[in-house]
Amino acid sequence: MIRAHSVETVRAAEAQAMAGLPEGELMQRAAGGLAEVAAARLEDSEGSTVVGLVGSGDNGGDTLYAVAELADAGYACAVVVLADGGRDALRQEALETAEDAGTIVHVAADDEEAATQVVAEADLVLDGIVGIGGRPGLQPRAARLVDAIDDDAWVIAVDVASGLDPSGETGEDDAVWADETVTFSTAKPAHLLPAGEAATGRLTVVDIGLDLSEAVAAVERLDYDDVALLWPVPGAGDDKYSRGVLGVVAGSEAYPGAAVLTTTAAAEAGVGMLRYVGSPTPVGLVHAAVPEAVIGTGQVQAWAVGPGLPAEEPEPSGHSQLAAARVALASDLPVVVDAGGLELVDGPRPAPTVLTPHAGELARLLTRLGQGSAGSAPEVTTDDVGADPLAHARRLADLTGATVLLKGATTLVVTPGHPVRSQADAPPWLATAGAGDVLTGVIGALLAAGLEPHDAASLGALVHGVAADRVSGGGPLRALAVAHGIRPTVRDLLARGRTAPV
Numbered sequence: 210m211i212r213a214h215s216v217e218t219v220r221a222a223e224a225q226a227m228a229g230l231p232e233g234e235l236m237q238r239a240a241g242g243l244a245e246v247a248a249a250r251l252e253d254s255e256g257s258t259v260v261g262l263v264g265s266g267d268n269g270g271d272t273l274y275a276v277a278e279l280a281d282a283g284y285a286c287a288v289v290v291l292a293d294g295g296r297d298a299l300r301q302e303a304l305e306t307a308e309d310a311g312t313i314v315h316v317a318a319d320d321e322e323a324a325t326q327v328v329a330e331a332d333l334v335l336d337g338i339v340g341i342g343g344r345p346g347l348q349p350r351a352a353r354l355v356d357a358i359d360d361d362a363w364v365i366a367v368d369v370a371s372g373l374d375p376s377g378e379t380g381e382d383d384a385v386w387a388d389e390t391v392t393f394s395t396a397k398p399a400h401l402l403p404a405g406e407a408a409t410g411r412l413t414v415v416d417i418g419l420d421l422s423e424a425v426a427a428v429e430r431l432d433y434d435d436v437a438l439l440w441p442v443p444g445a446g447d448d449k450y451s452r453g454v455l456g457v458v459a460g461s462e463a464y465p466g467a468a469v470l471t472t473t474a475a476a477e478a479g480v481g482m483l484r485y486v487g488s489p490t491p492v493g494l495v496h497a498a499v500p501e502a503v504i505g506t507g508q509v510q511a512w513a514v515g516p517g518l519p520a521e522e523p524e525p526s527g528h529s530q531l532a533a534a535r536v537a538l539a540s541d542l543p544v545v546v547d548a549g550g551l552e553l554v555d556g557p558r559p560a561p562t563v564l565t566p567h568a569g570e571l572a573r574l575l576t577r578l579g580q581g582s583a584g585s586a587p588e589v590t591t592d593d594v595g596a597d598p599l600a601h602a603r604r605l606a607d608l609t610g611a612t613v614l615l616k617g618a619t620t621l622v623v624t625p626g627h628p629v630r631s632q633a634d635a636p637p638w639l640a641t642a643g644a645g646d647v648l649t650g651v652i653g654a655l656l657a658a659g660l661e662p663h664d665a666a667s668l669g670a671l672v673h674g675v676a677a678d679r680v681s682g683g684g685p686l687r688a689l690a691v692a693h694g695i696r697p698t699v700r701d702l703l704a705r706g707r708t709a710p711v
């Protein structure tokens with residue numbers, strides 16, 4: 210699992226580490242790790258010129274010491290001072306070390322033209338304008354210099370891409386767009402959340418010795434090795450019932466395929482048993498495509514409700530299906546609710562619940578629930594959710610007490626009382642009709658096996674994304690192929706867990 214810690218947590222760990230170390234030791238470690246990564250990238254790209262953009266804080270200090278090491282190693286190095294107050298505002302010892310090693314110093318406020326030229330010519334740029342002490346946005350001069358960076362240059366953000374909100378709460382267009390971020394001891398929320406992830410680029414964590422083992426993470430991301438830890442694997446004493454029975458209420462005369470996709474994915478995820486509830490056309494299709502499924506209601510351990518369910522415009526043949534959906538939602542069993550099923554959600558349920566909206570569905574649901582509780586809450590739009598996905602997912606989680614899985618290039622899983630999970634495993638090709646139905650089937654299978662909603666949703670998102678990646682192989686995919694990719698993906702991820710060193 211990748212964990213990101215808040216700025217406050219990192220600063221506390223830093224203070225604790227510094228208490229037992231000589232002054233400046235942490236910065237030396239940070240700068241040393243940074244210089245090592247930079248040198249490796251220069252070697253790979255046969256680059257020779259380095260520019261550090263430096264601000265007044267410790268982020269600038271890290272950068273100055275790293276540039277000094279690169280200058281010592283023979284690279285042609287310059288720094289561009291962006292701190293208000295120029296040279297005097299920098300850490301003097303760090304500046305002297307860089308200059309002694311042969312670094313040329315330009316003060317942007319004194320000669321912006323010369324500074325712009327040196328930036329434009331660099332093969333590698335170290336962004337040390339601001340780090341975790343930064344406020345969102347760049348000052349105009351910094352923005353102009355960042356604009357001057359050559360498209361072919363390798364841009365390394367030191368700790369956090371300058372201009373981002375380190376907490377990843379608010380998005381910011383005016384930020385350094387890094388190819389890589391070198392951060393220290395732990396990821397920061399901005400690296401893993403939609404508001405900052407794209408500007409972060411590749412994330413490289415350099416260990417500087419902060420102890421965060423007991424610290425609560427602000428954001429988590431499951432990785433491949435977590436599958437073996439979390440995936441429900443049957444034991445010798447299990448039978449189909451003990452492994453979990455999933456009831457699927459999905460598909461309709463208008464959208465019969467959703468039933469096939471959801472049940473196929475649940476079967477591929479290895480559910481103990483499947484029950485399917487629907488109208489005649491999808492029943493026929495499920496019968497043919499997933500012969501393992503039992504048609505009709507019966508005892509289940511969890512429900513998957515909603516893909517292809519026209520809850521707003523019920524079909525004449527779908528009344529008993531809609532009634533089954535309402536019974537499932539009113540039950541004390543775990544439920545994953547998607548698409549049409551979300552129209553039936555009217556507040557908290559007393560049992561484990563996963564809601565899987567995309568941005569538009571989340572906006573509609575918040576508008577509806579917000580109006581219900583506050584009387585005159587303003588309408589929430591899809592654009593509102595797009596601009597601030599985490600806050601809106603949190604709002605729905607708070608209103609319903611449910612786990613909210615907000616789909617997107619980065620999928621967020623928000624459960625009250627848990628660190629946010631953020632998964633970015635899928636290729637953009639997965640943005641295709643039916644992909645959500647597959648995800649619902651996988652999460653349903655995991656809930657039926659007894660996983661907590663937070664784990665079921667994030668593990669489901671991971672496996673769904675990895676399966677899509679494998680199926681795509683860099684090209685188009687279709688949702689049914691992703692559903693069929695779930696089984697080999699889980700098998701290989703479990704095998705990876707068995708062979709991983711203990």
Ligand SMILES: NC(=O)C1=CN([C@@H]2O[C@H](COP(=O)(O)OP(=O)(O)OC[C@H]3O[C@@H](n4cnc5c(N)ncnc54)[C@H](O)[C@@H]3O)[C@@H](O)[C@H]2O)[C@@H](O)CC1
Binds near residue numbers: 235268346
């Ligand atoms: N906390 C830690 O554990 C460690 C921190 N280190 C480095 O120290 C950094 C944090 O240093 P600081 O706390 O000095 O803070 P920063 O270096 O992030 O920047 C703070 C300074 O920038 C100014 N500023 C804030 N937002 C700005 C903006 N948008 N535009 C222009 N100026 C802005 C502030 O007024 C302040 O003077 C980390 O990101 C990391 O690079 C490392 O040296 C090693 C360990």
Ligand SMILES: [K+]
Binds near residue numbers: 336340370371
């Ligand atoms: K930075």
